[in-house]
Amino acid sequence: MQNLKPMLKHASLFLVAFSLLAFVWLTQPYLFYHSIVEIIGLVGCVSVYIIGSRTYRFSKSNVLLFISIAFLYIAVLDGLHLFAYKGMHVIIGASTNQATQYWVASRMLQILSIGLSPLFLNRQVHAIRLHALFFIITALIIASISLDIFPTCYVEGVGITPFKKAMEYVIVLLAVLYVVFQNKVIPSLGHTISIYIRLALVSFILSELSFTLYVDVYGTLNALGHLLKLISYGFIAQMVIGEGLEKPYEHLFGEVYQKSIRDSLTGLFNRSGFDEMAHTLFFREKRYPADFTCIFMDLDNFKRINDRYGHAEGDLALNEFSKLLRTSFRESDILARVGGDEFAVLMEGGMESAMLCETRLQQAVAKWTQANPYRAATGVTTGAVVRPSGSDTSIFELLAQADEEVRKLKLLKKGVR
DSSP states (O other), X not given: OXXXXXXXXXXXXXXXXXXXXXXXXXXXXXXXXXXXXXXXXXXXXXXXXXXXXXXXXXXXXXXXXXXXXXXXXXXXXXXXXXXXXXXXXXXXXXXHHHHHHHHHHHHHHHHHHHHHGGGGTTSOOXXXXXXXXXXXXXXXXXHHXXXXXXXXXXXXXXXXXXXXXXXXXXXXXXXXXXXXXXXXXXXXXXXXXXXXXXXXHHHHHHHHHHTTTOOSTTXXXXXXXXHHHHHHHHHHHXXXXXXXXXXXXXXXXXXXXXXXXXXXXXXXXXXXXXXXXXXXXXXXXXXXXXXXXXXXXXXXXXXXHHHHHOHHHHHHHHHHHHHHHHHHSOTTSEEEEOSSSEEEEEEESOHHHHHHHHHHHHHHHHHHHHHOGGGTTOEEEEEEEEEOTTOOOOHHHHHHHHHHHHHHHHHHHHHHO
């Protein structure tokens, strides 16, 4: 469900763009509409290339890199299709047939690049080699069209040729096969990428089907096909932006955030993280009432380890104790190192639950100190305070109260000695 959020977020944007282009189609000359759609498509293709190739060092997605580079050369063919279109008068001697040939070649390159992209999922990709490959393919296509080697696709007064119609059906068939067998063939492609590619291909299929039926290059089916092609490009662009730009940066900022709330030595929450998690739990408690217990802990004679064996040994001892905490308490409990040799736990439940966990911890500490002579004099003093359901006691007050309990117990230990 989380993967669908970006799609739902941009659904309204697609709808607005679709409506605006439909308005241009219905109110402006067709050539103007066609030019607008194609220019937007060109910008989209180039944007896919720039974002996909420039963010590869973050995304590490060979699939996205392959598709991104392919779309740069798809943009070249789309641009030639635009300039050769009937009424543009940009390319001298260009014909409607050439514009249609560039269109067929571009669509074939598009479906093959998307269909073959999963083959690069676990293979090393060389951007320069891919550029060379697509450059050669594109150059051969342009040469074949310019030299009248490419089969005729459109005849004035008649419409599309059987070859053009057959190529459209071949392209549609390839797209349908890829939609059906995509996850079966490449299950590790990724759920989000798979969804975007499927949506792009469904739009692409509908676009190609409309191009098997038109006669007039200024007709309704031709206009609808161009619009659906643009929607297909939109899904590809969103996939590249999401997977190549947004996702890596979210991961990067997530790592930064985790470092800010975690203790670098033990991996437990630090004081800032502990406070933040506590605030979250107490806020939730307003809706779902529950008791909480805060346990404060102080390692006994820890300074002796640092003084006798060095700080490296002291760091090792802290790490070992943090592991004892993890095994003694529940996964849902909030464990933190709040000071040098001071630790805290916030757990849901009353004093009875806390005592069970404290007993497990004391038993684990006893085994730990017996097994290692460097830890022989080490112990742990704990103090627990309950925050009843409905209380407005803050985490700062709870820690202060639990710390006071620890201080009293330490004084008693010294008095006994």
